[in-house]
Amino acid sequence: MVRAALGAGTAFRRSVFDLFPRRLPEGRRYGVVAGVGRALDAIEAFRFDQAELDFLHEHQIIDDRLGQWLADYRFGGDIWGYPEGEIYFPGSPLMIVEGTFAECVVLETVLLSIYNYDSAVASAASRMVAMAQGRPCIEMGSRRTNEESAVAAARAAYVAGFGSTSNLEAGRRYGVPTAGTAAHSFTLLHDSEEHAFRAQLDTLGDDTTLLVDTYDVEEAVRTGVRLTEGRLGAVRLDSGDLPEMSRMVRQLLDSLGATETRIIVTSDLDEWQLAALAGAPVDGYGVGTSLVTGSGHPTSGFVYKLVSRADSDAEDAAMVPVAKKSKNKATVGGRKFALRRLDDKDIAEAEVIGVGTPPKGDHNDRPLLVPMVTKGEIVGRTTLAEARERHAQSFAELPLAARKMSRGEALIRTIYLDEDD
Known part of the structure; x- marks a missing residue:
């Protein structure tokens, strides 16, 4: 032209x-x-x-x-x-x-x-933040988009109210607060779940977040609480019936004296699922695929x-x-x-x-x-x-x-x- x-x-x-x-x-x-x-x-x-x-x-x-x-x-x-x-x-x-x-x-x-x-x-993130009703949301979608759009997505989600991102480049480039957890591969690497948890706690301290659904959720929660003497920062649930699972885990944590331990849930969440979790004892969400693809609308037109x-x-x-x-x-x-x-x-x-x-x-x-x-x-x-x-x-x-x-x-x-x- x-x-x-x-x-x-x-x-x-x-x-x-x-x-x-x-x-x-x-x-x-x-x-x-x-x-x-x-x-x-x-x-x-x-x-x-x-x-x-x-x-x-x-x-x-x-x-x-x-x-x-x-x-x-x-x-x-x-x-x-x-x-x-x-x-x-x-x-x-x-x-x-x-x-x-x-x-x-x-x-x-x-x-x-x-x-x-x-x-x-950002439009998808805003809806998710609204459905989270004050509970913090972590952007975790880097593995579901290309490497540069992943950085842009973390930035856009933060503008619309997400509290942090697992994308470290977004932290370096734009100052977006960063947060993350271990993957199932870390647990599978070790001879036992307790061995994996000990390694993570020794490195990151009691306030870390332990992924507890690699094997048996109840046993993993008990192990995490025992190793930290009830001071465990958070547990993450990444599968199953999240509303029911979170209620079971909350009751278990409270019964073990870990009343301050938070529950973070992930697993292909979107704004509809966040709305469904409104009544569950969840303290925060990690959102990935749905967020970085605009929750069904990957372009604004x-x-x-x-x-x-x-x-x-x-x-x-x-x-x-x-x-x-x-x-x-x-x-x-x-x-x-x-x-x-x-x-x-x-x-x-x-x-x-x-x-x-x-x-x-x-x-x-x-x-x-x-x-x-x-x-x-x-x-x-x-x-x-x-x-x-x-x-x-x-x-x-x-x-x-x-x-x-x-x-x-x-x-x-x-x-x-x-x-x-």
Whole structure:
């Protein structure tokens, strides 16, 4: 596209792109924005080195003119967007990218790949945290996705409220708290379960978590309590009827005097199973496969569309809205502005999107778009702690139906207002 636009003389027309969801995944009531920080890092680092340019030349993807432009590529435009951790709904303008057509369009794939995956994980994580009802959740899905998406998933889950991850690279790269337990192979390595437990306790101390379902759960619990004289930190259950098993283990621990020993459960959990475990004596969850695959929705379905462009190549050319009219895939043209309309009790009741002009809010309505890049400079970075807090606050604004597992439509409606409204 850039090569053809250069030939046509339209590559450097001022343009505005929107990154947004047409709809929520089927049955979902809301989504969570994640990946913003990773996307800003990607924009800042987006460059073409000589090896990449040589490949593009050799395969006749670019010509000399485009190669010279790519060699000097630096995004120099402006970006606004929903901050990380924010809740979103159908049509939410999650990222607005303005610059020349050429510099904006080459970012399409990298932005969508980050936002689509990270937001899918965060949206699933948010539902799981809600169903956990205050019990801590550990992200444990690294073995169920590729090595780089595993790091991104740990980060996204933390934004949406997970307490820690078993992915050490996420801890190193992003500061996500790390936690983990031993695998069955560790127990099987040793001559007896007691030998394995002794080795783990000698190395990690009494506060460690022992995996107790390799052989006989009751015997393993008794062994762990005996070896620690009742000071065992936690036991992990990874199989069987988890609600019934956790009740049996709790009764056993209490009868042995280990009343402070926690029970952690794993085993292909999802938000539905977490809801089913609400009444069980469980102290924490480890969630893997379902989390890193978006709990059935591994992508958020975001798109990146041109919504406004200059009507000529002149520097002072007027901007005109543009939109595709394809059946079932129509877009709304024009520059967008967004706010969350809240009722008198500060509960969200609508996503209001102004087209061409900002919508007017009242005393408690909340603007949603913040500056992220200004004239090519990153200005919108936030910490993961800030993103976590933002998500918690945004979730608290949602109607009570957000805390239910029932399928349904978006929790609040999306309203478009143009300059005449």
